[in-house]
Amino acid sequence: MSSHQEFLGTIGGAVKMNAGAYGKEMKDIVYSTKYIDYDGNINEINLKEHNFEYRKSIFSSKKYIILETTLRLKKGIKAEIENKIKEYQTSRIEKQPLDKPSAGSTFKRGEDYITSKLIDECGLKGKQIGGAKVSDKHAGFIVNENNATSNDIIELIEYVKDEVYRKTGKKIELELQIVGER
Numbered sequence: 001m002s003s004h005q006e007f008l009g010t011i012g013g014a015v016k017m018n019a020g021a022y023g024k025e026m027k028d029i030v031y032s033t034k035y036i037d038y039d040g041n042i043n044e045i046n047l048k049e050h051n052f053e054y055r056k057s058i059f060s061s062k063k064y065i066i067l068e069t070t071l072r073l074k075k076g077i078k079a080e081i082e083n084k085i086k087e088y089q090t091s092r093i094e095k096q097p098l099d100k101p102s103a104g105s106t107f108k109r110g111e112d113y114i115t116s117k118l119i120d121e122c123g124l125k126g127k128q129i130g131g132a133k134v135s136d137k138h139a140g141f142i143v144n145e146n147n148a149t150s151n152d153i154i155e156l157i158e159y160v161k162d163e164v165y166r167k168t169g170k171k172i173e174l175e176l177q178i179v180g181e182r
Helices: 011-016 078-095 115-121 150-168
Strands: 030-036 042-046 065-071 102-105 132-134 141-144
Touching: 011 065, 115 150, 132 150, 141 150
Parallel strands: none
Antiparallel strands: 030 042, 030 065, 102 141, 132 141
16 A cells, blocks of 8 residues: 555535534634525525534434535745644644545544543453454544455444443534445
């Protein structure tokens, strides 16, 4: 595997879940969004109307189709921006299992706990079902260790959620969204 990996996502997905990292979220840069509603009408909402919360927006509970989002970015000094990008890239390489396929961070951060730390404390790092595995590097990631199926991943997610609840009483939530039928 090469040292360079491509990570793909969409602005619509980022807006829908108020994606974020390193203390910033989409709510910090979104200005407005155009979408199609159930009746085929095109609507536009401003920042406040997005109802952004941690990994949620108005689009999380509505089956609207996001067409376009306007972002409001801040001007910065090129060298400082480049340094910040390098800092974030280095941090991700050191802390996240970027050498294995995954859907990214699997579980949401808890209000009063760090979910990956709970998973680790429950002894679940390295737990594997089929080809899906709780990352040895970061317990908040489920990686495709060996031709994992969607069922392997979903079963491992449910196992982790159940074990964390059984051992700690904490109900952890998914950060990613599972679509379709099993």
